[in-house]
Amino acid sequence: MSYAEVNGLRLWYESRGAGRPLVLLHGAYGAAETFAPLLPALTGRHRVIRVDLQGHGRTADVDRPLRHESMADDVAALLRHLDLPDADLLGHSLGGGVALRVAIQHPALVRRLVVVSAPCRRGGWYPEVLAAMAAHDEREGERMRGTPSYELYARIAPRPEDWPRLWARSGELMRRDYDWSAEVAALTAPTLLVFADADSIPSAHMAEFFGLLGGGHRDPGGDGSARPASRLAVLPGLTHADIVGSPALPAAVLPFLHHPAVTPA
Known part of the structure; x- marks a missing residue:
């Protein structure tokens, strides 16, 4: 476990395992612990680097708004700090958006990208989810004290008293189109x-x-040679909340990361 000084932020990360680097980015109000159930499957074949994003987990907030774009720059700076120019990225929900922005903003740093339960535009969420996100503020944060997310934050955050601030900043992010x-x-x-x-x-x-x-534009042909470089997996019996802890997730991810030649048709 260590910290990297990047972009005026003291960014916490942990590295374990050996092999091709795989960076894991958690969702809103989460931390590196989100991915604990997946580590046995992933560390057997990868050097797994878990990151606590700005204002989350062990990474204290700084005087700047929460933005997918700036958090992506933080992750890119960490990859350069660790001299990892060709890493794989996996992000869930908020982390999925951040991972996507890393690939967009810093394409030379990303070999393969896994986006879990995140849309590519704000209108990609269900309307009721957007309405719930719009209500995130300090008062909602106070109401969430006692939840597992709060208990984890209270245990590991440098400033546990920043919990309501995290909700206010996250709500402002979630309301942005x-x-x-x-x-x-x-x-x-x-x-x-x-x-x-x-x-x-x-x-x-x-x-x-x-x-x-x-994807989804044409038949791949009998030998599959016309398939796209990218893939889509819909995992049965799961929700946005429990997909990241399911053994079905590494079962879908590892074959993609280790496919010998994922190239466009």
């Missing part, structure tokens, strides 16, 4: 999209996102 469709269509890194079949994102957006990556 964005649409990265054009940038997604220009991505060069082979990408795996992973969703739950009962996710917070409708299946229509899953198909739209995959279509931007070249």
Whole structure:
């Protein structure tokens, strides 16, 4: 476990295992511990680097807004700090958006990308999810004291009293509109999209996102040679909340990361 001084932020990270580097980025109000159930499967074949994003976990907040773009710059700076120019990235929810922005903003640093339960535009969430996100503020944070997310934050955060501040900053982020469709269509890194079949994102957006990556436009041919470089996995019996701890996730991710030649048709 260590810290890297990047972009005025003291960014916490942990590295374990050996092999090709795989960076894991957690969701909102989470921390590196989110991925603990997956470590036995992943560290057997990868050097796994877990990161606590700005204002989350062991990484204290700084005087700047929470933005996918700036957090992506932090991750890119960490990769350069660790001299990892060709890493694989996996992000869940908020972390999925950050991982996607790393691939967009710093394409030379990303070999393969895994986006778990995250849309490519704000309107990709269900309307009721957007309404719930819009209500995130300090008062909602106070109401969430006593939850598992709060208990983890209270135990590991440098300033546990910043919990309501995290909710206020996260709510401001979640209310911001964005649409990265054009940038997604220009991505060069082979990408795996992973969703739950009962996710917070409708299946229509899953198909739209995959279509931007070249998927779902034509039959791949009898030998599969016309398949796109990117992949789509919809995992059954899971939700946005429990997909990241399911053994079905590494079972879908590892074959993609280790495919010998993921190249465009």
